[in-house]
Amino acid sequence: MTTGSPARLTPEEYLRIERAAEWKSEYIDGEMFAMAGASLRHVLITTNLAGELSNALREGSCTVYGADLRVATDPLRHYTYPDVVVVCDPVEVVDEHRDTLTNPRVIAEVLSDSTEKYDRGAKFERYRAVPALSEYLLVSQDRVHVELYTRQTDGGRFLREWNDPDAEIDLISLRCRLKIAEVYAKVTFGDQPAG
Numbered sequence: 001m002t003t004g005s006p007a008r009l010t011p012e013e014y015l016r017i018e019r020a021a022e023w024k025s026e027y028i029d030g031e032m033f034a035m036a037g038a039s040l041r042h043v044l045i046t047t048n049l050a051g052e053l054s055n056a057l058r059e060g061s062c063t064v065y066g067a068d069l070r071v072a073t074d075p076l077r078h079y080t081y082p083d084v085v086v087v088c089d090p091v092e093v094v095d096e097h098r099d100t101l102t103n104p105r106v107i108a109e110v111l112s113d114s115t116e117k118y119d120r121g122a123k124f125e126r127y128r129a130v131p132a133l134s135e136y137l138l139v140s141q142d143r144v145h146v147e148l149y150t151r152q153t154d155g156g157r158f159l160r161e162w163n164d165p166d167a168e169i170d171l172i173s174l175r176c177r178l179k180i181a182e183v184y185a186k187v188t189f190g191d192q193p194a195g
Helices: 011-020 040-056 116-120 122-128
Strands: 025-028 031-034 062-065 070-074 078-080 084-088 106-110 135-139 146-151 157-162 168-171 176-179
Touching: 011 025, 011 031, 011 078, 040 062, 040 084, 040 106, 040 135, 040 176, 070 122, 078 122, 116 122, 122 135, 135 168, 146 168
Parallel strands: 106 135
Antiparallel strands: 025 031, 025 078, 062 084, 070 078, 084 106, 135 146, 146 157, 168 176
8 A cells, every 4th residue: 555645736737627627726836725715704805805996996007806816926836816916917827718817916815714824924925926916915804904015126025004994005006095994894893893
């Protein structure tokens, strides 16, 4: 009897399987990982965020996509589905299917108990390797709290945080402002509304 690790998938095998699948999976170093569903609050915040960004970017060359757009942070090693992605022209993709983006300008993740450690750790490390990624937004779903990591000219990241629902966030790479109250519109924490 032989034991060992399962056979690794190539990126091409992953994409073939993923494009035919009924559910979404991430690809990390040759392995596929099924993605879990999201809570009502998570989906509402994601929808609000995508809507606010879409309104702010209606004019111009940048487009906002929701959680169904796959992003290859490294086309040989890592494919994922961020909660919200903003890409600006020219759009770069993995292949002729045009369903896997390689040059996101801004990525946003709504944090949950099951994903927060990954979103802040290994996933963020992979995102930082994407040359086009200028800003990374982390949005709490348990309270009003938004973190924005902005790439600096030396390659480091500058962190800004907001807890005030009346505050606005300057997304420098997109030249737009994001109202925190709109991101948390209709969101309740316990029995209290966010704003």
